[in-house]
Amino acid sequence: MDIKIKNLYKKYDDKVIFKDFNIIFKENRVNTILGKSGCGKTTLLKIISNIVEKDSGKIEGINTNSISYIFQEDRLVEWLTVKENLKLILKNDYKKGELDKICKKYLNLVGVQDFENYYPQSLSGGIRQRVNIARAFAKPSKLIIMDEPFKSIDIKNKNDIMKAFKNVLREETRTVLFVTHDIDEALYFTGKIYILGGDPLIIKATFNSNQIEDKKQIINLI
Numbered sequence: 001m002d003i004k005i006k007n008l009y010k011k012y013d014d015k016v017i018f019k020d021f022n023i024i025f026k027e028n029r030v031n032t033i034l035g036k037s038g039c040g041k042t043t044l045l046k047i048i049s050n051i052v053e054k055d056s057g058k059i060e061g062i063n064t065n066s067i068s069y070i071f072q073e074d075r076l077v078e079w080l081t082v083k084e085n086l087k088l089i090l091k092n093d094y095k096k097g098e099l100d101k102i103c104k105k106y107l108n109l110v111g112v113q114d115f116e117n118y119y120p121q122s123l124s125g126g127i128r129q130r131v132n133i134a135r136a137f138a139k140p141s142k143l144i145i146m147d148e149p150f151k152s153i154d155i156k157n158k159n160d161i162m163k164a165f166k167n168v169l170r171e172e173t174r175t176v177l178f179v180t181h182d183i184d185e186a187l188y189f190t191g192k193i194y195i196l197g198g199d200p201l202i203i204k205a206t207f208n209s210n211q212i213e214d215k216k217q218i219i220n221l222i
């Protein structure tokens with residue numbers, strides 16, 4: 001089922017972010033959202049995932065019990081090791097005997113298998129975020145919500161993780177909502193690109209990522 005946002009209204013104090021806003025995100029595809037800083041992208045993701053309350057409107061096609069989140073900052077539990085952090089989230093999704101194998105598979109995927117017994121506080125920001133990404137991918141959720149997930153990761157590791165993520169998406173059908181400021185990231189995944197902007201927010205343009213021949217097409221719209 002596509003995710004349908006209908007007649008969304010939201011303001012913070014007197015600042016109107018959404019006024020009768022409508023958008024449809026495609027099921028089983030990467031839906032990438034681009035837009036100026038502060039236009040309301042994170043608010044949209046948080047409303048969709050029920051972390052921020054909307055003033056009014058309808059959201060269809062979401063099962064809030066089946067969402068994986070990757071935010072700009074990681075949400076690791078400091079007093080649990082990397083592996084325990086994964087197990088905590090995955091314990092209801094897999095049989096006990098499978099958990100170690102699953103943790104290994106996804107930690108491997110993002111290249112942090114050597115850190116499985118470390119506590120988060122002893123890891124760099126980039127490694128922590130990769131653990132965070134492994135945990136989100138490992139959860140067999142239908143929807144993955146990613147808000148600038150690669151921001152703190154160096155270019156080499158970012159490229160490896162994006163490649164790994166592409167492979168996961170080939171194996172498993174997931175719907176992805178992906179906010180980024182990086183046009184190369186947006187174009188890397190096959191899917192839909194939405195350019196949002198304005199005050200209150202509107203959809204300025206939508207593209208299929210494989211339609212874009214020149215990045216300038218997008219830059220000029222943001």
Ligand SMILES: Nc1ncnc2c1ncn2[C@@H]1O[C@H](COP(=O)(O)OP(=O)(O)OP(=O)(O)O)[C@@H](O)[C@H]1O
Pocket residue numbers: 012013017035036037038039040041042043044
């Ligand atoms: N809890 C809040 N209370 C009041 N204002 C808020 C709150 N959260 C966000 N805002 C404001 O709402 C607007 C939209 O914020 P939001 O974080 O959704 O933008 P964004 O497009 O995700 O920005 P960025 O690209 O910089 O992450 C901004 O002006 C922000 O200052």
